[in-house]
Amino acid sequence: MNPEDxxxxxxLKGALGTGLLAAxxxxxxxxxxxxxxxxxxxxxxxxxxxxxxxIRPNSTHYQDTRxxxxxxxxxxxxxxxxxxxxxxxxxxxxxxxxxxxxxxxIELSLADLQARQGMEQIVGFECGGNGQRLFHGLIGNAxxxxxxxxxxxxxxxxxxxxxxIVFFGADQSTEEIRGRxxxxxxxxxxxxxxxxxPENMLAWTMNGEPLPHYHGKPVRLLVPGWYxxxxxxxxxxxxxxxxxxxxxxxxxxxxxxxxxNVGGVERWVENSVTTMNLKxxxxxxxxxxxxxxxxxxxxNDGSPLDxxxxxxxxxxxxRAEMDPNNTQYSWKLFHLNWDNPxxxxxxxxxxxxxxxxxxxxxxxxxxEKVSYWEDFGQFPRTLTIEA
Numbered sequence: 001m002n003p004e005d006x007x008x009x010x011x012l013k014g015a016l017g018t019g020l021l022a023a024x025x026x027x028x029x030x031x032x033x034x035x036x037x038x039x040x041x042x043x044x045x046x047x048x049x050x051x052x053x054x055i056r057p058n059s060t061h062y063q064d065t066r067x068x069x070x071x072x073x074x075x076x077x078x079x080x081x082x083x084x085x086x087x088x089x090x091x092x093x094x095x096x097x098x099x100x101x102x103x104x105x106i107e108l109s110l111a112d113l114q115a116r117q118g119m120e121q122i123v124g125f126e127c128g129g130n131g132q133r134l135f136h137g138l139i140g141n142a143x144x145x146x147x148x149x150x151x152x153x154x155x156x157x158x159x160x161x162x163x164x165i166v167f168f169g170a171d172q173s174t175e176e177i178r179g180r181x182x183x184x185x186x187x188x189x190x191x192x193x194x195x196x197x198p199e200n201m202l203a204w205t206m207n208g209e210p211l212p213h214y215h216g217k218p219v220r221l222l223v224p225g226w227y228x229x230x231x232x233x234x235x236x237x238x239x240x241x242x243x244x245x246x247x248x249x250x251x252x253x254x255x256x257x258x259x260x261n262v263g264g265v266e267r268w269v270e271n272s273v274t275t276m277n278l279k280x281x282x283x284x285x286x287x288x289x290x291x292x293x294x295x296x297x298x299x300n301d302g303s304p305l306d307x308x309x310x311x312x313x314x315x316x317x318x319r320a321e322m323d324p325n326n327t328q329y330s331w332k333l334f335h336l337n338w339d340n341p342x343x344x345x346x347x348x349x350x351x352x353x354x355x356x357x358x359x360x361x362x363x364x365x366x367x368e369k370v371s372y373w374e375d376f377g378q379f380p381r382t383l384t385i386e387a
Contacts, residue, residue: 038288040066044345044382046135055214058085062137065283068297071141071325071333072122075212078140079228081127082214083249084171084186087234091218096202100240103157110204110218113147119201120145121224124331126299128227128254128273131375136281139297141331144222145205150196158192158240165195166245167221170234175248188230189245190223199224199302199329202235224329225302227273227374229254259368268370275301277376278360280308280352285338285383292338292385296320296350297331304355308334312341312348320350343387349380 043066052064054076061080063073091110098106124141153165169186176182203222204211211217216233223230229249245251254273259266280298287293298308309317323333334350351360363377 035069035288038286041285041287041292041383041385043285044384045380050135052137055080058082060138061214062134063139065135065137065139065281065297068283068295068333071323071330072207073124073140073142075142075206075209075215078142078206078215079127079130079138080214081129081138081228082171082233084169084173084184086214087170087172088213089170089217089234094218094236096219096236096238098152098156098238098240101159101162101242102240103159104155106152106156113202113219114204116147117151118145119148120205121199121201122327122330123222123224124297124299124329125224125226125228125231125276128229128373129375131372132379133372136283136297136379138228139299139331143207144201144203145208146201146203146219146222148198149200149202149221150198152202152238153196153240156240161242162192162240163242164189164191164240164245166237166239166241166247167232167235168237168239169216169232170236184248186232186249187245187247188221188232189247189250190230194223197223225300226275227254229273254373255371256373257370273373277301277374278303278352278354278358279376280332280334280350280360281379282310282348282350282381285348285381292341293335294320294338294348295333295335297333298350298352299331300352300354302328305332306353306355306357308332308350308352310336310348310350312338313346317351341385343385345382345384347380347382349378351378 052062055061063077063079094110096108096113120143122143127138130136130138166187166189172183172185174181175184201222202219204219206212206215211220219235221232221235250272255270256273257268257270260269262269276299278300280296282294282296284295285292294310298305308320310320311317318336320334320336326332353359361377366377
């Protein structure tokens with residue numbers, strides 16, 4: 001993208017952030033070009049009330065997915081969710097402690113951590129609460145730099161009998177639990193096998209820059225293939241224990257309640273939000289010189305993806321072209337050239353299919369749920385092609 005196009009994109013994003021997004025649904029409104037001569041075709045399923053704002057302190061931030069036009073998300077575009085505020089941490093005084101059932105308890109400064117062997121990988125993920133109500137905007141894809149979690153745990157030496165590893169952030173809040181106020185830190189846990197996956201890392205850079213404050217400065221956990229809640233920000237302690245961790249964000253929140261067949265009996269079952277489900281969504285339709293292109297993303301837990309297919313109205317499923325930049329744990333961008341669409345209203349939808357033959361379900365095929373966590377059903381979009 002040349003500087004002029006990039007500047008136009010930033011102006012467009014600023015306009016959307018001020019509430020002008022409502023105009024998308026207005027008859028005849030055409031968004032400014034994303035590239036020279038290219039325009040967005042407005043979706044008619046976007047309500048007038050939908051707005052996208054810039055990053056604000058202690059607020060949720062999501063993308064307008066129609067404006068995703070690069071493989072890597074800008075640090076200011078990548079989604080943000082926090083639960084106990086955004087603590088200010090001084091890099092020079094920050095320490096990470098590894099405690100509990102280990103042979104050697106460890107305390108590391110940021111310099112100590114950065115002196116270890118580095119690793120870098122592209123990882124995309126979404127919030128466990130991402131879904132159709134936000135047009136799947138709680139999402140991002142970035143290049144992360146840091147060091148191996150597995151190597152640090154091996155250095156500490158996990159003792160026999162240990163079952164879980166708990167990751168505590170510096171973000172804390174007072175909660176009332178059974179009539180008593182207690183101080184609680186944000187925390188998530190992993191089983192020993194899940195924690196020892198070689199791709200897990202402690203990250204201190206994001207897209208080649210020091211980890212931004214909003215994204216967990218100075219160090220966050222990164223668990224590729226898992227929903228974003230697992231990637232604990234402002235990390236300060238890693239604790240190894242022999243019991244299951246039952247904190248709020250493992251046992252009470254980020255818990256999916258769904259009806260499941262258990263040994264022939266229909267039961268309501270809770271599960272913690274962990275690995276990402278197989279999912280795709282169409283995010284944009286563009287037109288340039290009379291040619292139309294449908295673009296979207298797919299996400300899953302890192303299992304091999306076979307293909308993404310797109311259906312237009314009641315037509316056949318057509319295989320989309322995958323972005324050559326896609327990697328195992330990145331989001332997987334795809335597109336389909338839409339030749340000679342007829343004028344009028346259309347419905348388009350995508351589905352992801354992995355190498356094991358699992359097919360992204362329709363919304364009607366999802367399990368009956370009480371919570372909105374893990375919304376991974378097919379996402380039909382509607383639009384109008386002008387004559």
